[in-house]
Amino acid sequence: xxxxxxxxxxxxxxxxxxxxxxxxxxxxxxxxxxxxxxxxxxxxxxxxxxxxxxxxxxxxxxxxxxxxxxxxxxxxxxxxxxxxxxxxxxxxxxxxxxxxxxxxxxxxxxxxxxxxxxxxxxxxxxxxxxxxxxxxxxxxxxxxxxxxxxxxxxxxxxxxxxxxxxxxxxxxxxxxxxxxxxxxxxxxxxxxxxxxxxxxxxxxxxxxxxxxxxxxxxxxxxxxxxxxxxxxxxxxxxxxxxxxxxxxxxxxxxxxxxxxxxxxxxxxxxxxxxxxxxxxxxxxxxxxxxxxxxxxxxxxxxxxxxxxxxxxxxxxxxxxxxxxxxxxxxxxxxxxxxxxxxxxxxxxxxxxxxxxxxxxxxxxxxxxxxxxxxxxxxxxxxxxxxxxxxxxxxxxxxxxxxxxxxxxxxxxxxxxxxxxxxxxxxxxxxxxxxxxxxxxxxxxxxxxxxxxxxxxxxxxxxxxxx
Amino acid sequence: xxxxxxxxxxxxxxxxxxxxxxxxxxxxxxxxxxxxxxxxxxxxxxxxxxxxxxxxxxxxxxxxxxxxxxxxxxxxxxxxxxxx
Numbered sequence: 001x002x003x004x005x006x007x008x009x010x011x012x013x014x015x016x017x018x019x020x021x022x023x024x025x026x027x028x029x030x031x032x033x034x035x036x037x038x039x040x041x042x043x044x045x046x047x048x049x050x051x052x053x054x055x056x057x058x059x060x061x062x063x064x065x066x067x068x069x070x071x072x073x074x075x076x077x078x079x080x081x082x083x084x085x086x087x088x089x090x091x092x093x094x095x096x097x098x099x100x101x102x103x104x105x106x107x108x109x110x111x112x113x114x115x116x117x118x119x120x121x122x123x124x125x126x127x128x129x130x131x132x133x134x135x136x137x138x139x140x141x142x143x144x145x146x147x148x149x150x151x152x153x154x155x156x157x158x159x160x161x162x163x164x165x166x167x168x169x170x171x172x173x174x175x176x177x178x179x180x181x182x183x184x185x186x187x188x189x190x191x192x193x194x195x196x197x198x199x200x201x202x203x204x205x206x207x208x209x210x211x212x213x214x215x216x217x218x219x220x221x222x223x224x225x226x227x228x229x230x231x232x233x234x235x236x237x238x239x240x241x242x243x244x245x246x247x248x249x250x251x252x253x254x255x256x257x258x259x260x261x262x263x264x265x266x267x268x269x270x271x272x273x274x275x276x277x278x279x280x281x282x283x284x285x286x287x288x289x290x291x292x293x294x295x296x297x298x299x300x301x302x303x304x305x306x307x308x309x310x311x312x313x314x315x316x317x318x319x320x321x322x323x324x325x326x327x328x329x330x331x332x333x334x335x336x337x338x339x340x341x342x343x344x345x346x347x348x349x350x351x352x353x354x355x356x357x358x359x360x361x362x363x364x365x366x367x368x369x370x371x372x373x374x375x376x377x378x379x380x381x382x383x384x385x386x387x388x389x390x391x392x393x394x395x396x397x398x399x400x401x402x403x404x405x406x407x408x409x410x411x412x413x414x415x416x417x418x419x420x421x422x423x424x425x426x427x428x429x430x431x432x433x434x435x436x437x438x439x440x441x442x443x444x445x446x447x448x449x450x451x452x453x454x455x456x457x458x459x460x461x462x463x464x465x466x
Numbered sequence: 467x468x469x470x471x472x473x474x475x476x477x478x479x480x481x482x483x484x485x486x487x488x489x490x491x492x493x494x495x496x497x498x499x500x501x502x503x504x505x506x507x508x509x510x511x512x513x514x515x516x517x518x519x520x521x522x523x524x525x526x527x528x529x530x531x532x533x534x535x536x537x538x539x540x541x542x543x544x545x546x547x548x549x550x
Contacts, residue, residue, distance in 0.1 A: 080525070097529035098522075230515040234507075302490035309484070313473065320474065322544060327535035333545040334474070342476040350475055355484035357472040368488050374496045413483040 001243065001460070003216035004163050005069055012057060012068050019053040019068040023112060026070045029161045030115050035137040037152035037161065039075040040083050040116045046070065049112045066224060067110030072156045072165035074149075075116040076123060077103050078197040082113075086199050087121040087131035090325045090344035100197020101232065102166060102208045102225040109224050114162060118152030121346050122316065123170050123201035125149050126415050127408040128177070130348040135405045139181040144402040147177030150211065154181040157211045164212045164221055170201045171304050172397075172422025174209045175434040179397035179442035184459075185211045186218045189449050190429035191236050193222075194229035200315040202308035205426045215459050218433070219246065222452070241453045249461035251454065255279075255287055256390035258294040261421055266297065266399040274439040275396050278466050282394075285465060292386055292393070295379060297420040303379065304423035305416055306359055306372035313356025316349070351412065376427050383428040387448040392458045395421050395444040397434050402441070431455050438466050 011017045023046050030038050053068040073079060076086050078096035085092045099107070107113070120130040128136035128151025136146030139158035146155045150167030154177035157165050167174040169187035178185025186209045193208040200206060210221035223240045257279065262272050283289050294300075321327030321340035328343050330336040345353065359369040386393065398418060408415040421444065425432040431452040434442045445462070447454040470478040536543035 081529070095529050095533055097526045097533070230513075233509050233513070298490050299494050302487040302494070305484070305487050306491050317474070321535055323535075323542065324530075324533035325535065329545070333547050335476075336545055337474045338470070338476040341474055342478070345475065350473075350478055351481045351484055353473050353475065354469045354478045354480060355488075358469060358480060358484075359488060361467065361472060364488075368491050371491050371494065371496055375491070375494060378497060411483075412481070413486060416483070416487065 001216040002214045003220070004213050005065060005217050005220050008069060008163060009063075009065050012053070013063065015057065019050040019057070019112075020047065022068070023047060023050040023070055023114065026114055026161055029159070030156070033159065033161060035139065035142060035146065035155045035159065036134045037118050037136055037146070037155045038115050039085055039087060039118050039133055039152070042082060042113050042115060045081075046112050046114050053110065053112075064110050065220060066106065069111045069163050070114045071106065071111050072115045072117045072153055072162035073103060073113050074119050074153045074165070074167045076119060076168055076199040077166065078199075079103050079113060079116070082116055084116065084199070085132075087119050087133055088344065088346065088349070089132050090319055090321075090340070092132060092326065094324055098197065101194035101229050103197065105225050105227070106166070106221075115156065117150070117156060117165060120149035120151070120173075121349055122199065122312065123149045123168060123173055124312070124346075124349050124352050126172065126176060126419055127403065128152060129405065129409055130346050132346075137405065138402050141402075143404055145180070145405055145408065147180035147402060149173040149177075150185075151177045153211050154178050154183055154185065157181070157183045157213060164210055164217055166225070167209055167211050168198055168201070169207045169209050169426070170205050171308060171426045172419050174207075174211060175397055175422050175432060175444060176419070178211055178434040178436070180402045182436040182442070183211055183213055184215060184218050184436065185209065185434045186222065187426070187432045188222060188226070188452050189431045191234045192226050192238050192431075192452060194227070194232040194235050196229055196231040202311040203315065204311060205308065205429065215246070215435075215456060215463065216243070219243065219456055238450070238452070241456055245453055246456040246460045249457045252391045252458050252461070253288060254290060254390045255282055256290045256292045256386055256393045257395060258393070259291040260294055260296065261395055264297055264399065264420070266417065266420065267396065268400045271396050271399070271439045271441065275443070278438040278443060279394070281466050282462070290390055292390070294382065294424065298417070299375065300379070300424045300427070301416055301420050303372050303375040304419070304427055305355075306368055307376060307427075309352045309356035310360050310369055311356070313353045313360065316353055348412065379424060379427050380429075383430065383448070391447070392454060393446045395446070396439055396441070397421060397444050398441045433459050435459050435463060437463060
């Protein structure tokens with residue numbers, strides 16, 4: 001199977017390239033890149049790690065598959081000693097005191113982090129324009145957005161600045177930028193990968209996940225970073241997904257899709273037509289296809305944003321400039337909190353915090369927040385029923401092509417609605433992959449909870465027929 | 467309570483875009499099932515880590531101090547709190 005990780009691993013052990021040269025080349029590309037994907041470069045530590053890998057190879061020792069492989073990290077992950085800014089003024093000079101579990105697993109496997117990647121601040125956005133470092137430019141057409149919130153990560157992989165990147169997905173923030181930049185992006189089942197060390201946005205849907213150029217690379221990285229972690233009590237033990245296991249997709253007999261996703265006025269005609277053509281190709285292979293009912297798009301978007309804003313309001317209440325962050329002193333303690341937060345949070349972040357606090361407050365919480373929780377339960381029940389009828393569900397990733405830089409900021413509601421196809425799977429905590437085929441912004445494949453392997457099987461099968 | 471006080475954000479205002487999302491929820495149909503009935507998120511007692519004090523490494527403590535917005539002789543400087 002195609003794999004950038006395996007190719008580079010072979011080149012290293014065959015001494016066709018040194019790790020130092022590899023890392024130097026990628027660092028240079030990152031430095032010179034005009035897509036605004038870099039928040040901070042980890043040059044010194046990367047070169048130090050690379051020389052250790054070279055010394056190991058030179059002395060005849062074996063190296064692991066991920067050893068020496070350069071990767072990127074969305075700038076919401078803690079990596080001890082590096083700045084983790086969340087692309088925000090509040091944390092622009094904040095140094096991580098510890099390392100996220102998922103990142104530590106990659107370091108233990110010998111992978112080399114090169115860069116903290118630009119993103120929407122605290123994950124708040126679908127375009128990577130909500131950032132103090134400047135808007136991320138799309139890998140294919142730089143007048144368009146990189147997507148978000150893991151825009152920097154997706155662009156870096158697409159442009160081969162990194163071999164893979166670790167993004168974060170709460171409502172689509174890995175899958176959508178992956179679609180916008182023609183790469184694979186995987187949001188695993190919630191709880192498969194530890195969130196310890198990931199700056200929390202909406203804790204009940206936040207997921208760690210890989211962005212890669214191949215299914216095999218996504219599988220390799222996923223296996224490395226998955227696992228139960230006592231520091232994150234929502235994690236569970238999962239079995240590794242074996243390479244041989246995904247070569248055979250006989251287990252998949254029936255595929256579903258949501259009719260209302262295609263009946264919406266919002267969907268671009270070409271994306272719709274390409275999606276339907278993909279469905280026909282699947283049918284031609286003898287797989288049964290079922291059109292399923294689902295919740296209205298505005299219900300899905302509103303449920304997601306109600307719950308996510310409430311959770312982010314709670315999670316970001318810790319950011320007040322007391323122990324860390326860009327404190328702006330006021331006349332007294334409350335003023336200090338109030339001014340620090342007002343001056344340092346972006347408009348979008350403030351919008352979400354305010355909205356979240358509104359729905360949690362007395363007089364609103366019954367009508368809105370609790371109702372949102374109830375809707376979420378219904379959505380989850382709906383998925384359970386669907387997966388009794390179908391093995392996987394297919395969906396477009398986005399209703400439209402990436403917007404031009406600047407357009408999303410004028411219309412936040414339009415930006416929220418553009419998440420219509422990704423948020424449902426987030427609320428269901430389902431494993432969902434974007435693959436860069438089938439429509440201009442890719443296809444989403446999802447399966448029941450804990451069925452991450454099935455998603456990979458189907459993706460592997462699908463990539464050869466469409 | 468106004469939203470700027472609720473959020474501890476000076477000058478904060480509600481947003482029309484966000485309010486329109488909330489309207490959808492208000493008008494949505496839900497079933498009569500009480501929420502949370504399917505949730506079983508409790509953690510088993512033997513799934514917890516050992517109840518021992520774990521001392522953070524020196525470097526972690528060093529970086530925490532480096533991050534202090536205002537520092538004096540290794541201590542975090544904060545506003546004086548006066549009861550209102």
